[in-house]
Amino acid sequence: MKSFSIQDINAIINGEIVGESTNAITGLEQIEKANPHQATFIGSRKFENLWKDSNASLAIINDNIDLEPGENKAFIKVKNADLAMAKLLEAFAPEAPHFEVAIHPSATVDASATLGEGTKVGAGAYIGKNVVLGAHVTVYPNVTILDDTTIGDHTVIWSGTVIRERSEIGHYCIFHNNVSIGADGFGYRPSDDGRSLVKIPHIGNVVIGNAVEIGANSCVDRGKFSSTIIGDGCKIDNLVQIAHNCVLGRSCIMAGSSGLAGSVTLGDGVIIGGSASIKDHTTIHSAATVGAGSGVMNDVPAGKTVLGYPAVDSREMLKQWVALRKLAR
Amino acid sequence: MKSFSIQDINAIINGEIVGESTNAITGLEQIEKANPHQATFIGSRKFENLWKDSNASLAIINDNIDLEPGENKAFIKVKNADLAMAKLLEAFAPEAPHFEVAIHPSATVDASATLGEGTKVGAGAYIGKNVVLGAHVTVYPNVTILDDTTIGDHTVIWSGTVIRERSEIGHYCIFHNNVSIGADGFGYRPSDDGRSLVKIPHIGNVVIGNAVEIGANSCVDRGKFSSTIIGDGCKIDNLVQIAHNCVLGRSCIMAGSSGLAGSVTLGDGVIIGGSASIKDHTTIHSAATVGAGSGVMNDVPAGKTVLGYPAVDSREMLKQWVALRKLAR
Amino acid sequence: MKSFSIQDINAIINGEIVGESTNAITGLEQIEKANPHQATFIGSRKFENLWKDSNASLAIINDNIDLEPGENKAFIKVKNADLAMAKLLEAFAPEAPHFEVAIHPSATVDASATLGEGTKVGAGAYIGKNVVLGAHVTVYPNVTILDDTTIGDHTVIWSGTVIRERSEIGHYCIFHNNVSIGADGFGYRPSDDGRSLVKIPHIGNVVIGNAVEIGANSCVDRGKFSSTIIGDGCKIDNLVQIAHNCVLGRSCIMAGSSGLAGSVTLGDGVIIGGSASIKDHTTIHSAATVGAGSGVMNDVPAGKTVLGYPAVDSREMLKQWVALRKLAR
Numbered sequence: 011m012k013s014f015s016i017q018d019i020n021a022i023i024n025g026e027i028v029g030e031s032t033n034a035i036t037g038l039e040q041i042e043k044a045n046p047h048q049a050t051f052i053g054s055r056k057f058e059n060l061w062k063d064s065n066a067s068l069a070i071i072n073d074n075i076d077l078e079p080g081e082n083k084a085f086i087k088v089k090n091a092d093l094a095m096a097k098l099l100e101a102f103a104p105e106a107p108h109f110e111v112a113i114h115p116s117a118t119v120d121a122s123a124t125l126g127e128g129t130k131v132g133a134g135a136y137i138g139k140n141v142v143l144g145a146h147v148t149v150y151p152n153v154t155i156l157d158d159t160t161i162g163d164h165t166v167i168w169s170g171t172v173i174r175e176r177s178e179i180g181h182y183c184i185f186h187n188n189v190s191i192g193a194d195g196f197g198y199r200p201s202d203d204g205r206s207l208v209k210i211p212h213i214g215n216v217v218i219g220n221a222v223e224i225g226a227n228s229c230v231d232r233g234k235f236s237s238t239i240i241g242d243g244c245k246i247d248n249l250v251q252i253a254h255n256c257v258l259g260r261s262c263i264m265a266g267s268s269g270l271a272g273s274v275t276l277g278d279g280v281i282i283g284g285s286a287s288i289k290d291h292t293t294i295h296s297a298a299t300v301g302a303g304s305g306v307m308n309d310v311p312a313g314k315t316v317l318g319y320p321a322v323d324s325r326e327m328l329k330q331w332v333a334l335r336k337l338a339r
Numbered sequence: 340m341k342s343f344s345i346q347d348i349n350a351i352i353n354g355e356i357v358g359e360s361t362n363a364i365t366g367l368e369q370i371e372k373a374n375p376h377q378a379t380f381i382g383s384r385k386f387e388n389l390w391k392d393s394n395a396s397l398a399i400i401n402d403n404i405d406l407e408p409g410e411n412k413a414f415i416k417v418k419n420a421d422l423a424m425a426k427l428l429e430a431f432a433p434e435a436p437h438f439e440v441a442i443h444p445s446a447t448v449d450a451s452a453t454l455g456e457g458t459k460v461g462a463g464a465y466i467g468k469n470v471v472l473g474a475h476v477t478v479y480p481n482v483t484i485l486d487d488t489t490i491g492d493h494t495v496i497w498s499g500t501v502i503r504e505r506s507e508i509g510h511y512c513i514f515h516n517n518v519s520i521g522a523d524g525f526g527y528r529p530s531d532d533g534r535s536l537v538k539i540p541h542i543g544n545v546v547i548g549n550a551v552e553i554g555a556n557s558c559v560d561r562g563k564f565s566s567t568i569i570g571d572g573c574k575i576d577n578l579v580q581i582a583h584n585c586v587l588g589r590s591c592i593m594a595g596s597s598g599l600a601g602s603v604t605l606g607d608g609v610i611i612g613g614s615a616s617i618k619d620h621t622t623i624h625s626a627a628t629v630g631a632g633s634g635v636m637n638d639v640p641a642g643k644t645v646l647g648y649p650a651v652d653s654r655e656m657l658k659q660w661v662a663l664r665k666l667a668r
Numbered sequence: 669m670k671s672f673s674i675q676d677i678n679a680i681i682n683g684e685i686v687g688e689s690t691n692a693i694t695g696l697e698q699i700e701k702a703n704p705h706q707a708t709f710i711g712s713r714k715f716e717n718l719w720k721d722s723n724a725s726l727a728i729i730n731d732n733i734d735l736e737p738g739e740n741k742a743f744i745k746v747k748n749a750d751l752a753m754a755k756l757l758e759a760f761a762p763e764a765p766h767f768e769v770a771i772h773p774s775a776t777v778d779a780s781a782t783l784g785e786g787t788k789v790g791a792g793a794y795i796g797k798n799v800v801l802g803a804h805v806t807v808y809p810n811v812t813i814l815d816d817t818t819i820g821d822h823t824v825i826w827s828g829t830v831i832r833e834r835s836e837i838g839h840y841c842i843f844h845n846n847v848s849i850g851a852d853g854f855g856y857r858p859s860d861d862g863r864s865l866v867k868i869p870h871i872g873n874v875v876i877g878n879a880v881e882i883g884a885n886s887c888v889d890r891g892k893f894s895s896t897i898i899g900d901g902c903k904i905d906n907l908v909q910i911a912h913n914c915v916l917g918r919s920c921i922m923a924g925s926s927g928l929a930g931s932v933t934l935g936d937g938v939i940i941g942g943s944a945s946i947k948d949h950t951t952i953h954s955a956a957t958v959g960a961g962s963g964v965m966n967d968v969p970a971g972k973t974v975l976g977y978p979a980v981d982s983r984e985m986l987k988q989w990v991a992l993r994k995l996a997r
Binding site (some may be wrong): 366367368369372402419421422425429431432433435436443445461463479480481497498499502513515516517550552554555556569572574576577578590591594595596613614631632647648660663664666667668 | 768774776792794796797810812814815828829830832833836846848851852854856857860864865866867868869870885886887889892893894907909911917925927929945947963965977978981984987988990991992995
C-alpha cells in the first residue's frame with residue numbers, strides 16, 4: 011500500500027497547506043466515507059457540513075472556499091480541487107497488471123508482425139500478419155488484432171477487444187474490454203427482384219488518432235469506402251455505437267450507450283450525452299452539446315445545446331416539457 | 340432425453356393430480372405448440388380455449404381456475420403455476436457444458452492463483468496473479484480474470500467475459516458471455532490550458548454480492564475511489580451499463596439496454612425497465628420502478644413508479660400522453 | 669492493389685459507357701474525396717455541382733440523370749447506381765484475413781466435433797463436444813462455440829463471438845466481433861416468501877436461418893422452452909438486444925442499439941430503427957417500420973410505420989410534435 015505525508019501530497023499538487031496533521035495518507039475517499047488515513051476533496055461550499063462530520067484528516071479544497079480545517083486536521087488549498095484529485099489518483103494508483111515476458115508463450119504472433127521495444131502481448135492474444143505494434147504497447151490476454159493493423163506507441167488494449175484488419179490506431183490510446191474496431195458497416199440494398207437484401211461490402215477501414223479512449227463493449231465500424239475516423243483526444247464511454255464512415259473531430263466526448271448512425275460528422279469538442287442517438291448523415295458542429303437521451307434528426311450548429319426527442323434547442327425543449335405538464339393538469 | 344411420468348412430475352411440484360394420462364413427459368412447451376409428450380402451463384382463464392385445442396397431455400394449472408382436463412389428459416393443480424414452471428424447467432434442464440479436467444491444458448493459470456475444490460477452468464482462459472477462485476467455480480473457455488480478483492463458490496463465468504484486477508465477487512453469481520467487470524470509469528477534466536482532456540484515474544474496484552446475475556455484453560465499471568457495488572440478488576440483463584461508483588441495493592432488476600450514469604444509487608428491490616437511463620448522482624429509492632424507455636433526471640421516492648422522458652410519476656406521464664394526443668387532433 | 673480499366677468495370681456492372689478516360693481505376697471513393705484513379709457514384713441530380721469539381725475520372729451514374737461526363741472523364745450509366753456500387757465494392761474488396769492451416773495449433777477442437785471441407789478454425793478458438801461445422805466455415809481467432817451447436821456452410825464467425833450450447837445456425841451467416849448467441853433469457857419469479865428472486869431456467873435454444881448477419885456486440889438469448897428464432901436473411905446491426913423467445917420472420921432489419929424484449933414477434937421484412945425498443949409479447953406485423961428512437965408498447969399492423977415514445981402512427985406523431993412546439997410558444 012502506498013503511503014504519503016501531507017508534505018508529500020503537497021509536492022504533487024503544489025497548493026498551500028493550512029492546519030496540521032501527522033497522519034500518513036494511504037488512500038483517497040469521498041468525504042462521508044473517508045477514514046483518518048484518507049484524503050478527501052472539497053470543491054464547493056455545500057460540503058461544509060459534511061466536513062465537520064468527516065473522519066478524514068486531510069482535505070484538498072478550492073482556495074476560494076472560506077473554511078477552516080479544524081483541530082488536528084489539514085487542508086491543502088488549490089485553485090482546482092478536481093484537477094488536483096486527478097493528479098493524486100494517479101499518484102495513489104496501484105500498478106496495472108503486468109507481464110514478465112514480452113510475448114506470452116500461449117499468444118500467437120504471426121512471423122510477419124513487428125513489435126516495438128517494451129511491447130507486451132498477453133496470454134491467448136492473437137497478432138495477425140503484418141501487424142505493426144509500436145513501442146511500449148500493452149496487449150492484455152485474449153485480445154485479437156487482425157492483419158495489416160498498425161498501433162502507435164504506449165497504447166493499451168484490454169482483454170477481449172477485437173481489432174479487424176487494416177485499422178490504423180495512434181499513440182497513447184486506451185481500448186477497454188471487449189471493444190470492437192473495424193467490423194463491417196451495416197448496409198444493404200434490396201436485390202433486383204426486391205425479394206431479399208444485398209450486402210454492401212465495406213472495404214474501408216478505421217483510423218483512430220492519438221490519446222483516444224474507447225469504453226468497454228463499444229463498437230467502431232469500418233468505412234464503406236475510405237475510413238471511419240476518430241480524432242485525437244476523443245473519449246468514448248461503454249456500449250457506444252459509432253457506425254461506418256462517421257468522422258469525429260478532436261476531443262469529442264460520447265457518454266455511455268450513445269450512438270451515431272452512418273456518416274455522422276462531429277466537429278471538435280462535441281459532447282454527446284448518455285443514451286443519445288444521432289441520425290445518419292447528420293453534422294454536429296464544434297463545441298455543440300447533445301443532452302442525455304436525445305434523438306437528433308437535424309444538424310446542430312456550433313456551440314449550441316440540443317435536447318429531447320426529437321432534439322431541439324435545449325431552452326425550447328424545456329419550455330415544451332413545462333407546457334405539456336401544464337396542459338395535462 | 341429426460342423422461343418423467345406425471346407422478347414423477349408431481350413429486351417435484353407437490354400439487355394435486357386431476358384426470359389421467361399415461362404418456363411419458365419428455366419436455367415443456369407453450370400451450371399452442373405442445374405435443375402429447377410435453378407438459379404445458381395454464382396460469383389464467385384466458386388459456387381455456389387454447390387448452391381445448393392443445394395436443395399436450397398434461398397441464399400445470401393454477402388451482403383457482405375452474406377447468407377440467409378432458410379425456411386422457413391430466414392437470415396438476417398448484418398454487419402458483421409460474422413457480423412450478425421454474426421448478427420443472429430446472430428438472431428438465433439438460434446438463435450445462437462441462438469439462439473432464441480441472442484446468443484445460445491451453446488455459447493459463449498463474450502460479451500464485453488459488454482454486455477451490457471442484458473448480459474448472461476452460462480452454463484459453465486466463466487467471467492472473469493472486470486470483471482466488473472458490474469451490475465449484477466454472478470458468479468457461481476464453482474468459483479473462485486479472486490479478487488479485489476473488490470469486491466466491493459456485494459462481495459461473497461464461498465465455499468472453501473479462502474481469503479486471505482487484506474485483507470482489509460473491510457466491511452463486513452467473514456472468515454471461517462477454518461481460519466487462521471493472522473497466523475504468525469514464526471521467527475527464529479539462530486540462531489547465533483548456534485545450535484537452537485529462538483522464539481521471541479510477542483506482543477503486545467492483546464489489547459484487549452473492550447470487551448476482553449479469554447479462555451478456557453488460558458492463559460494470561470500477562470506482563474512482565472505493566467501489567462500484569452491486570448488492571446480493573441483483574439481476575442485470577444484457578447490454579446494461581453500470582457506471583463507476585454506482586451502488587445497487589439487494590435484489591434490484593435492470594432490464595436489457597438500460598443504463599446508470601456515474602454515482603447512481605439504487606435502494607433495495609428497485610426495478611429499471613428496458614432501455615431506461617438514469618442521470619448521474621441520482622438516487623432511486625427502495626421498491627421504486629422506472630418504466631421502460633424512461634430518462635430519469637431526479638431522485639425517485641421509495642415505492643414510486645416513474646415513466647417517460649423526462650420521467651415523472653407514471654400516472655402523470657400517462658395524462659401528459661393523453662393530453663398531447665388530444666391536442667394534436 | 670487491384671486495378672481495373674473502365675471496360676473491366678463495365679463488364680461487372682453491365683451499363684453503358686459515355687465519354688472516355690484511360691485512367692486505371694484502383695479504388696472507389698465519395699465524389700468530393702475521389703482522386704483520378706478512383707471511381708465514384710452519382711445517384712441523384714444533387715451531385716451535379718460536386719461532379720464538376722471532382723477529381724474522379726469515372727462515375728457510375730443513374731441512367732435517368734441528364735449530365736455529361738466532361739473532358740477526359742467517363743460515365744457508366746446504369747439503372748441503379750447503388751446496386752452497381754455494391755457489386756463494385758465486392759470486386760475491389762481486399763481478401764479477408766485467412767489462415768494456411770485448417771485448425772490452428774493453439775485452437776481447441778473437441779474430438780467429437782466434425783468440420784466440413786475447407787472449414788478453418790483460428791488461433792485460440794474453442795469448438796466443444798459434438799459441434800458440427802459445415803463446409804467452408806471460417807472461425808476467426810478467440811471464438812467460442814459450445815457443445816452440440818451446428819453451423820451451416822460458408823458461415824463466417826468473427827473473433828470474440830460466443831455461441832452457447834445447442835444453437836442451430838444456417839448457411840452463409842456472418843456474426844461480427846463479440847456477438848453473444850444463446851445466453852440465458854432474463855426471467856425471474858418472486859420466491860414463495862417474496863424475499864428474493866427465483867431464476868427461471870432457460871432450457872430452449874437459438875435457431876438462426878440462412879444469410880443472417882449479426883452485428884458486433886449484439887445478443888440473442890436462448891428460449892425458455894423451445895427456441896428464439898431468427899428467419900432467413902435478417903440483418904442485425906451492432907449492440908442489438910434480442911431477448912428470449914423472440915421470433916423474427918424473413919429479411920427483417922434491426923438498426924444499431926435497438927432491442928426486443930422477451931417473446932416479441934416480427935413478421936417478414938420488418939424494419940426497426942436505431943435505438944428503438946419493443947415491449948415484451950408485442951407483435952410487429954410484416955413490412956411494418958418502427959422509427960428510430962421509438963418505444964413500441966402495442967402491436968403494429970402490417971405495413972404501418974410507427975414513431976415516437978410511446979410509438980403511434982408516424983403521421984400522428986409528427987402532428988403531436990408540431991402541436992407541442994406551437995403550444996410552447
